[in-house]
Amino acid sequence: MDIETVDRFKRQAAHRHPTAGGISIETVPVAPEVTNFSVLTRFAHDRNLVSLPVVVRGKPIGLISRNLFMSEMSTPENQDLYGPQTCTIFMERDPLIVEAELNLEALSFRVVDHGEQTLVSGFVVTRDGDYVGMGSCLRLMRMISDLQAQKNRQIRHSIEYAGVIQQAILRAARETLAATMRDSELVWEPRDVVGGDFYHFAAYEDGWFGAVADCTGHGVPGAFMTLITSSLLVQAIEQHGPRDPSAVLSGLNRAIKVLLGQTGSRDGFGQSDDGLDGAFFWFDNKARTLTYAAAKTPLFVLYPDQDEFVSLNGDRQSLGYVDTPLDYQWHTQVVTAPPGTLMFVTTDGLVDQIGGPKQTAFGKRRICEALINNREAGADMISMALLNAYSLWQSDQPRRDDLTFLCFRP
Amino acid sequence: MDNIFISATQSTPEVDFRFDVHTLILKGESYPENASAFYGSILARLTQYLAGCQGADISLSIALAYFNSSSTKLLFSMLASFSQAVENGNRVTLNWLHDADDETLFDFGREICEDYPALNFVDIPVNND
Numbered sequence A: 001m002d003i004e005t006v007d008r009f010k011r012q013a014a015h016r017h018p019t020a021g022g023i024s025i026e027t028v029p030v031a032p033e034v035t036n037f038s039v040l041t042r043f044a045h046d047r048n049l050v051s052l053p054v055v056v057r058g059k060p061i062g063l064i065s066r067n068l069f070m071s072e073m074s075t076p077e078n079q080d081l082y083g084p085q086t087c088t089i090f091m092e093r094d095p096l097i098v099e100a101e102l103n104l105e106a107l108s109f110r111v112v113d114h115g116e117q118t119l120v121s122g123f124v125v126t127r128d129g130d131y132v133g134m135g136s137c138l139r140l141m142r143m144i145s146d147l148q149a150q151k152n153r154q155i156r157h158s159i160e161y162a163g164v165i166q167q168a169i170l171r172a173a174r175e176t177l178a179a180t181m182r183d184s185e186l187v188w189e190p191r192d193v194v195g196g197d198f199y200h201f202a203a204y205e206d207g208w209f210g211a212v213a214d215c216t217g218h219g220v221p222g223a224f225m226t227l228i229t230s231s232l233l234v235q236a237i238e239q240h241g242p243r244d245p246s247a248v249l250s251g252l253n254r255a256i257k258v259l260l261g262q263t264g265s266r267d268g269f270g271q272s273d274d275g276l277d278g279a280f281f282w283f284d285n286k287a288r289t290l291t292y293a294a295a296k297t298p299l300f301v302l303y304p305d306q307d308e309f310v311s312l313n314g315d316r317q318s319l320g321y322v323d324t325p326l327d328y329q330w331h332t333q334v335v336t337a338p339p340g341t342l343m344f345v346t347t348d349g350l351v352d353q354i355g356g357p358k359q360t361a362f363g364k365r366r367i368c369e370a371l372i373n374n375r376e377a378g379a380d381m382i383s384m385a386l387l388n389a390y391s392l393w394q395s396d397q398p399r400r401d402d403l404t405f406l407c408f409r410p
Numbered sequence B: 001m002d003n004i005f006i007s008a009t010q011s012t013p014e015v016d017f018r019f020d021v022h023t024l025i026l027k028g029e030s031y032p033e034n035a036s037a038f039y040g041s042i043l044a045r046l047t048q049y050l051a052g053c054q055g056a057d058i059s060l061s062i063a064l065a066y067f068n069s070s071s072t073k074l075l076f077s078m079l080a081s082f083s084q085a086v087e088n089g090n091r092v093t094l095n096w097l098h099d100a101d102d103e104t105l106f107d108f109g110r111e112i113c114e115d116y117p118a119l120n121f122v123d124i125p126v127n128n129d
Helices: A003-016 A036-045 A066-072 A076-082 A104-114 A116-121 A137-180 A219-240 A245-259 A348-352 A363-373 A379-394 B035-051 B069-087 B103-115
Strands: A051-056 A059-065 A097-099 A123-127 A130-135 A184-189 A197-203 A207-215 A275-284 A289-295 A299-302 A310-312 A333-336 A342-346 A403-408 B004-006 B014-018 B023-030 B057-067 B091-099 B120-126
Touching: A036 A051, A036 A066, A036 A076, A051 A130, A059 A066, A059 A116, A059 A123, A059 A130, A066 A116, A104 A116, A104 A123, A104 A137, A116 A137, A130 A137, A137 A184, A137 A197, A137 A207, A137 A219, A184 A197, A184 A379, A197 A219, A197 A403, A207 A219, A207 A403, A219 A245, A245 A275, A245 A289, A289 A299, A299 A363, A342 A348, A342 A363, A348 A363, A348 A403, A363 A379, A363 B103, A379 A403, B004 B035, B014 B035, B035 B069, B057 B069, B069 B091, B069 B103, B091 B103, B103 B120
Parallel strands: A097 A123, B023 B057, B057 B091, B091 B120
Antiparallel strands: A051 A059, A123 A130, A184 A403, A197 A207, A207 A275, A275 A289, A289 A333, A299 A310, A299 A342, A342 A403, B004 B014, B014 B023
């Protein structure tokens, strides 16, 4: 086998057993009695030899580094002077010596702690104190970055697949919305691949139920919360019916608190203090009324004959969380919606996004401006205009949170 | 009681709690992946400090441009501890610093002012032009 094949084989083996032994290379050591002339010959014959271990009765006692050695032996005078002497005069007496089973992560810390010279000359690998081979730091770095890339890939694939599951759960609601309300647009953009925002829709003969919610956190923990919450929400709707959003909210609050064990006193470790904010609706087709109950999520209403949005504020009490009472009752508000009334609800990801000339929040005022400026258009075009305004505001700032909003004319 | 100083990162604020001079500052943005992990020990030290305060004039300055909902929760429990300290005979001034044009932060400050009446709330709009 040529060196490259051996190298590839070793790297593959090292992936399975990422230890110091896995990346060491057998290097024939020298004895301390050996002369500098002999060492010079070894270095001259093997251009890849970076450093030469000195071993006595199987135990490593030092390391001769090519760079240091060659610079000492560079002149003919020095060669004449030092050549016949034993090689220990140019030997590092305190090289990094590690046991073969040391894992690569621990090894990389040892290398860094041991100082700059180790990065150049490498480390000696032993098994039960006996010399096994030499390790190169370049090879170590390559292995560490391979392992890192492999871990990142695993995590990314795992999250991407979690995203498929999360979107499957949301798809049914999105299809119901599209079939129920033709002039509506829902934007759901998790900051990462999965997120803590979710929505729910269900159509009935006499109306529809809708919810837009923002669970604690984003990313994977946020997505966990949305899965728990959306299944508890379906149960709460079955139990309380869709026509009283406040009762659904209270039922959902109780169910979350019980499931996450938030009903007792604060007990520190492993205690969940998670929950959600959101707006919950029931729209009555015949009466054209929207019944609204919400936790920290306002509803913006633009009547066809008015120039400004009316803002309905939900209660300032979140669902779940240790501090929210088990029997809290959210307030209900009823809005009549003449044909053409534009309604808008969003999670805080849109409102609080930092951007603009002074890195400040996007804010409700700019949202309402974007909506009013495009009020003649359909909900889809209005939403696109809002997203454009939002992107302009965000500019090169990173996304801070998940973003979900719903724009509709019931 | 040792002071706390933690440098800001992209997602966690600078924490500059000088307990010896009763001057506490939170500055930056707060959206850590695990808010309890970041704030847990800070809150524990703060509670310990407040328990030892008697008739103190405490100045708390908050200049957070962005905070996520978990950070908000922890901010509230921090403010509850300060309110308790007022009941125990201390005076607490809360300086709420925000960009003069940032209505979202101004509104949030007003809510804090209503929810924690024991604190001497001072709204400080800053012109960052």
